[in-house]
Amino acid sequence: MEAARQEAVLWRNRALTLFDRVAVPVAVCDVHGVVVLANPAMAAECGTTPGRLRGRDVLELFTPQESTQVDRIAQALRLRHRSRYQVSVRWRPPGGPERYGELMADPVSDTVEDTPALLVMLRVLGEREPLAEEPARVAPMEARILALLAGGATTAQAARKTGLTADGVTYHLRRLSARWGAANRTELVARAYALGVLTPGVWPPTPAAGE
Template identity: 80%
Template sequence: MVFDRVSVPVAVCDVYGAVQVANPAMAAECGTTPGRLRGRDVLELFRPQEATQVDRIAEALRLRHRSRYQVSVRWQAPGGAERYGELTADPVSDTVEDTPALLVMLRVLAEREAREQRPPQVAPIEARILALLAAGTTTAQAARETDLTVDGVNYHLRRLSSRWNAANRTELVARAYTLGVLAPGVWPPTPAPGNGSE
């Protein structure tokens, strides 16, 4: 079934939120198999962060509005870590008169616990750029120090920001220290052992 091959967590629910069918990716987020999700309430599996969001959606569905609805949710991953994401529900049916089913997709916003527990995968050049950034250098100065172009430095910073879900350079440097990429208590900043330092 094509549904099972989709890597995004997806489920089809009735109009009340009871899961009718779920793909393996959705079941994995709940630490179970797709068959065991059948009949479970999607809003008990993924707790809404704001109850008012759910109330507005329920009212819109009662009035047969056919919009895309989004709910910020949190849930406990199989390993015990709290995860955050966004459920998107699209009403779907063959005709406008039919009571719609809900096609529910989950977008995970937080990093997976396994990624947080593993040492971060950082190339020596990335660790060096992060150390230079922590020292207050500009992109142009970091480019000169690393024999890269400004575009090359920005490329590495974009990749790191995407991988660590960092909103800006300050957050990127803070995460580098938190994840052990940069050596704590050292000035000027240097990569921690095993992250590009000698």
């Protein structure tokens, strides 16, 4: 029995050493998303040390782009589904521009009946472009899509009215979101008004003169 215990401790120490040396940001969380263990790469993205991440909610450290993604994952975990789950997130490392990427969570446990922990890996996709100090100019098609969105159009409706495909509309929206650091379409429309791309006080929404 003592030999088995020592063997288990040895393998645990080896696993922790490997965990710390992995270059990819990784954390182990409980089923509620509270950090139990984090490696130095994950701590570096948050500007702290692994020990200080313990007990933090991973979704406070990394802001989800869409809350519906988190709701679907929570429901799947309650039903004990064991797939890999992905959440698009954004965060701001200390002293740097805002970043965006994906959190990938894999449920892990000794048996199917056990409440799983979550092995969470962070995939960094890029950095947000800083907002321009002057009102941003956009292409006429981008301004038209923004006006349609502000009026309540769906992606399919915007595609029909602009002659683009749904993928074409999504492409323009992703470029604008990355350029302005917008987390969702509501924020994208708000930025369009704030930057003077859409004319305030007009209905239906209309691109500003010159856009």
